[in-house]
Amino acid sequence: EQKQRQRYRNALSDLAHSLKTPLAVLQGAENERLDFKEYMSIARDQIRRMDQIIQYQLTRAVKSIDDGAKTNAVLVTPIIERILSALAKVYREKEVKVILNLERQTEIKADERDLMEMLGNMLENAFKYCRSEVAISLYNDDNNVYIVLEDDGEGVSEELRNTILERGERADTSSTPGQGIFLSVSVDILSSYNCRLEVQSSFSLGGAKFSIAFPKE
DSSP states (O other), rough: OOHHHHHHHHHHHHHHHHHHHHHHHHHHHTTTTOOOHHHHHHHHHHHHHHHHHHHHHHHHHHHHHTOOOOOSEESHHHHHHHHHHHHHHTTTTTTOOOEEEETHHHHHHHEEEEEEHHHHHHHHHHHHOOSEEEEEEEEEEESSSEEEEEESSSSSOOOGTGGGGSSOOOOOOOSSSSSSSSHHHHHHHHHHTTEEEEEEEOOOTEEEEEEEEOOOO
């Protein structure tokens, strides 16, 4: 009962956090001087996304952490592209350059909502902490699907690489707002699929590098 109550509390926190991105898209659209038809198209998309988020978080609140049942395989690239489209609107003024190296036919056997939530959190983390560049790689071998996210920010020191994966902890506690649950939510989802997550330094961009190994079986 104590564990379930904690999951309820976490789910409420995660819900509030997840709704921030579609709300930011709506607020940004209001300032773009769009015509009514264009604005309503964006509004409908984001309202639909918020409804999906609410239903998803309610489901997560009541299911066991071991319930990451593998469902039908879903293509990963379209999910990444949908998330990037939203983040481009939220971080428009930052003008983040995105470098993509994606195997477009790569699939993962997982709930699409889990992938949206996990990748959405991690990509928003990259956009928030980068200076101007983010790189995303997607590839696979016989045993795993690999998703690698890199940025050109300040990176994460070795002593903090485990700490930032815990709920409420952040590498930066001063300049950038946030509740520190970006990565912990993703870790919760990834653990239900027996995934590996490694935090390293990016050789190419100089910032942080997050590598996910998603087992095919």
